[in-house]
Amino acid sequence: MQVEAELNRNSYVRLSVVASGAQLQNQTQHLYVGQAIQVRGFLNRHENRNGLSQLVLHAQHIERIN
Numbered sequence: 001m002q003v004e005a006e007l008n009r010n011s012y013v014r015l016s017v018v019a020s021g022a023q024l025q026n027q028t029q030h031l032y033v034g035q036a037i038q039v040r041g042f043l044n045r046h047e048n049r050n051g052l053s054q055l056v057l058h059a060q061h062i063e064r065i066n
Contacts, residue, residue, distance in 0.1 A: 017041075019059040027062040036065040 002011045017039055019028050031037065041060040045053050
């Protein structure tokens with residue numbers, strides 16, 4: 001929820017996450033759909049075959065939230 005012009009506004013986003021490398025493979029091995037996680041990394045723009053741009057988060061650290 002975000003406050004904008006003194007009104008509460010719901011904010012939703014769907015973001016693809018890219019996790020590469022052996023270290024992240026260990027961090028993602030036991031994740032399941034719906035599990036709460038915190039991801040740190042950097043944002044980058046990817047272009048699909050149709051030329052459409054998409055914002056992607058490249059994970060550098062993934063942590064489970066209890």
